[in-house]
Amino acid sequence: MSVYHQMGHDSINLVDTKELSDFAGAIISPVNYNEAQVLQHIAKIRHRTSFEWLFDPQLYYPRSDRGELPGWSYFPSNVDTVDISSEAWWSGVVAGVVETCTRLRPSAACSPAFAAPVYTDDYYAMMVSIGNEFSGALRGTGIDPVQTVIVNLADLSQQNRAMEIATVVSRTLAQSIFLIYVSDTAPRREVKDPTQLVGGMRLINALERAGLPVTVGYSSSESILWKYAGATHLSTGKFFNLRRFTKTRFEEPTEGGGQLPYWFEENLLAFLRESDVVRAQRENLLSERSLANPFAAGILGCIGDAKAWLGLSWRFYMYAFCDLESRVHIGQTPVPDLLLTAERNWMQLEDQGILMEEPRNDGSWIRPWRQAAAEARRLLGLP
Amino acid sequence: MEAVAIEICASAGFRFAEKVGEGAFKQTFLVQDQSGKNKALKVFRPRNSLARSQRELDAMLRCNHQNIGRLEGVATLHHGGVDYTYTIEEYLGGGTLTKRIAEGLLDSTQLRGLGSALIDAVGHIASRNLVHRDLKPDNILFRNDRITPVIVDFGLVRDLSSSSLTKTWVLQGPGTPFFAAPEQLNNNKDLVDWRTDQFGLGIVLAVCGFGQHPYGREGDGPEDVVGRVIARESPSPEFLEWVHSSGLEPLARMIDPWPVARYRTPELLQYAWNT
Numbered sequence: 202m203s204v205y206h207q208m209g210h211d212s213i214n215l216v217d218t219k220e221l222s223d224f225a226g227a228i229i230s231p232v233n234y235n236e237a238q239v240l241q242h243i244a245k246i247r248h249r250t251s252f253e254w255l256f257d258p259q260l261y262y263p264r265s266d267r268g269e270l271p272g273w274s275y276f277p278s279n280v281d282t283v284d285i286s287s288e289a290w291w292s293g294v295v296a297g298v299v300e301t302c303t304r305l306r307p308s309a310a311c312s313p314a315f316a317a318p319v320y321t322d323d324y325y326a327m328m329v330s331i332g333n334e335f336s337g338a339l340r341g342t343g344i345d346p347v348q349t350v351i352v353n354l355a356d357l358s359q360q361n362r363a364m365e366i367a368t369v370v371s372r373t374l375a376q377s378i379f380l381i382y383v384s385d386t387a388p389r390r391e392v393k394d395p396t397q398l399v400g401g402m403r404l405i406n407a408l409e410r411a412g413l414p415v416t417v418g419y420s421s422s423e424s425i426l427w428k429y430a431g432a433t434h435l436s437t438g439k440f441f442n443l444r445r446f447t448k449t450r451f452e453e454p455t456e457g458g459g460q461l462p463y464w465f466e467e468n469l470l471a472f473l474r475e476s477d478v479v480r481a482q483r484e485n486l487l488s489e490r491s492l493a494n495p496f497a498a499g500i501l502g503c504i505g506d507a508k509a510w511l512g513l514s515w516r517f518y519m520y521a522f523c524d525l526e527s528r529v530h531i532g533q534t535p536v537p538d539l540l541l542t543a544e545r546n547w548m549q550l551e552d553q554g555i556l557m558e559e560p561r562n563d564g565s566w567i568r569p570w571r572q573a574a575a576e577a578r579r580l581l582g583l584p
Numbered sequence: 585m586e587a588v589a590i591e592i593c594a595s596a597g598f599r600f601a602e603k604v605g606e607g608a609f610k611q612t613f614l615v616q617d618q619s620g621k622n623k624a625l626k627v628f629r630p631r632n633s634l635a636r637s638q639r640e641l642d643a644m645l646r647c648n649h650q651n652i653g654r655l656e657g658v659a660t661l662h663h664g665g666v667d668y669t670y671t672i673e674e675y676l677g678g679g680t681l682t683k684r685i686a687e688g689l690l691d692s693t694q695l696r697g698l699g700s701a702l703i704d705a706v707g708h709i710a711s712r713n714l715v716h717r718d719l720k721p722d723n724i725l726f727r728n729d730r731i732t733p734v735i736v737d738f739g740l741v742r743d744l745s746s747s748s749l750t751k752t753w754v755l756q757g758p759g760t761p762f763f764a765a766p767e768q769l770n771n772n773k774d775l776v777d778w779r780t781d782q783f784g785l786g787i788v789l790a791v792c793g794f795g796q797h798p799y800g801r802e803g804d805g806p807e808d809v810v811g812r813v814i815a816r817e818s819p820s821p822e823f824l825e826w827v828h829s830s831g832l833e834p835l836a837r838m839i840d841p842w843p844v845a846r847y848r849t850p851e852l853l854q855y856a857w858n859t
Contacts, residue, residue: 322774361816367844368767368775407844412852 202530204523205255207419207438209233213242215439218516220495223523226253228418228436229307232268239305253308255347257379257418258298261316275301285315291331299338307344311379312336314349320356325369336374347416348373354384354392357400367407377414377433380405389472391566392423398573399580402430406581409433422470423566424522428529429536429574429583437522439515462514464500465521466491469550469564470543472518475504477557484555486546494520535584540571585627588663589613592625592670595661609637609739614675622675623656630666637669643741644671646712651705653725653736676734678726685721685792692830695793698733699857702785705735707850710778715742717776719784720763721791742776761810762797763787766841769814779843782853786838786846790823793830798823798839816841 203225206216216227227246229239246252259270263280270276275297277283283290294313302310312332317324329348336346350370357363370378382401386392405415405427414433417424424435463472466481468488473481481487482501491497496517503510528534547564550556557563577583586603589611593600598615604624605612613625628637644655657672684690690698702724709716716723718740725734765783767775790798798819799812819839827836834856840846847853 326774364842364844365772365775368779368842371844371848372777407842411844411848413848 202433204526205253205416205434205436206519207436209438209440212439213245215515215519216242217246218519221516221519221523222249223527224519225251225434226255226308228255228257228311229305230257230259231273232259232266232270235269235272236274236301236305243305243307254305255309255311255379256302256305256307257311257349258294258301258313260294260313261351261381263315273301286317286327288327288330291327292334295331295335295338299335299342302339302344303342309345309347309377310335310339311347311349312375314351316351316383320351320353320366322365322369325350325366326372329370329372333372333374345377346375347377347379348375348413349379349381351381351383352401352404354382354386354397354401355394357404358394358396359400363400363404364407367404367411371408371411371413373413375413377416378408379416379418380408380432381418390561391570393566393569395569395572395576398423398426398570399576402426402573402577403580405430405432406577420522422465422472423570425470425525425529425536425539426570426573426577428526430577430581431583435522435526437519439519462500462509462511463518464491464514465518467521467525467539468542468546470539470567470570471557471562471564473562474558475510477559477562478504480555480557484550484553486550490524491521494524496520532584537571537574537578540567540574543567544571585611585629586613588627588661588668588670589615589625591663592627592659592661592668596672598623598625607737607739615672617672622677624673624675626671626673628669628671630668639743640738640741641669641671643712643714643738643743644673646714647708649705649708650732651701651734652708653734673736676725676736677728678730678732681721681724681726681733681788681792684726689795690792692793692832695789695830695832696857697731698792699785699789700854701733702735702789703850703854703857705733706778706781706785707854709735709781710850713744714738715744715776715778716740716781716784717742717768718760718763719781719788720760721788724788744777762806764810764813765843766813766816767843769810775843777843778850779846779848782838782846782850783840783843786835789832790835790839793832794823794826796823798835813841 206224206227208227208230210233215221243254258275263285275294277294291313298313312335314328328350332348339346348370352366384392392398408415409431416434416436417427417432418436420427420435420437427435461474463474464478466473466487467490468486494517496513500510500513500517503513529536544567547567590600593615597618601614601616603611604614610626610628615623615625617623641655641658644653654674655671656674659670661668661670716735716738718737723735723737725736726732727734761769763784765780767780787797797809799817800809801820819836824836827833838846847856
């Protein structure tokens, strides 16, 4: 139904970009900003009355990925010496996060959660228990509690695991879910295991049918499958390549392509490097939608003039993501059709011997995505 | 045990009437108190684990609902060198739901009334963080008006706020298999919550109106039906057709193989049932 801006490093200007005003709100990143900066951001966007701020305490890896976190009052000073799997310890953390929320006044707040080495039923029961305590503590504040759920996508290839997890987390007292899929897929690569994808779709579908609207966090192009399964909201950010929620998610990419600009091409469901944009344009494979993107002309102009377009690429992606989500949501762009078109276009490129600059950027994920969509259609009765 | 009951009556000033029921863990006797009111005297077998009896009694004491059996007193009698725990409960003289079904299936109006009262009771049990885990027609009695259903026998109750007494469940987990949910039968303890009772109640209501277990197929014996529930198959097409023609669609959702696909809260279930 809407997309939230997953804030990352230095992204407040994107939040306030006029062309990106269809984003329903933003998810605050305390790893990237201190409290004073966040308060400034909130003040800056105050003119947008319907804009929603979601606060995510981001305690996923409190012993390693800290960034600005230690400066926040809720960040526990004893995190390195305690057993962080202790529910009693998390009670103290909940109180701190609630206190911070009452100062920031976001529209909604995600329950504190940590990424576990192993995601057992007991882990999920504990996350729900923490979330329910959080929900209780937020009662009367006007801030909507959101249950955070972290799921290892690989676990979902086990038959029934999605339904088991959904059963436990649907005990939440919160009225919605913030779902994060953890995957060992390398950054900037697509998930290609159809069984994992079907499991991911099944989990989302089960929660939505249980009356719990799901926001899938840290999304990228695979999120069309989550939308197909019924996800109400998605969130994404300019560092789409960090969507895997790997431990490096808040770091600047350092290896090849890290700071290179990408063009998200709907016709291929792929991220294209500059030279590939030129190839695709030559083959008339840039979609009308992409060319109508308010940042497309600027990018193509920059490419022609050999100028940098990294900032434009972020904006282009954010706009394209929001636009695609909206069309998929209202049924204007059916996901099976989108996938079929992408596969045909990749086959056309293959037939013509046109190769992308990145060796792995070959469209090989489209067939597993189509398989996943077809299986989910059968299992879940999707259109 | 009857001798124990008679001695309890003598010491408490009750009049012993007759034995009216017997289960694996206790015997039930009809007695009258000093004012002549009928009461149920339940005497726990001494070999029964004290913790288990205590769990049942604690659960009953935590509940206070017109459709749940009322516990009026608990005590212990030393008899023949053995301590017997016993309870005094209200006497439910309207017979069991099993007996009612034997007289004929319930029509959809009767079923709606019965379901509404029992959903309310299951919701009350859930609000106490308890799961009954053994809802079946034998454990649903009627008051003397023969209209008001009452859930009894909390012998298998599970307190979700404490660790389970049984670390290893017996084969297929506790509960009467014919009315048990897949998560009980598959021993998925982590998946047991109030929605497990929702499933059991759904099966009970289905049997009352449809006359058969909703997962059963023609020629199935009880073990085949239980096998289908364990395998998380779908209810039979005949049952689903009956549900639609009777306007009782919520029943289909109540007995979904997966708890997450059932009604999430008792309030949502009650709302769906009554609209």
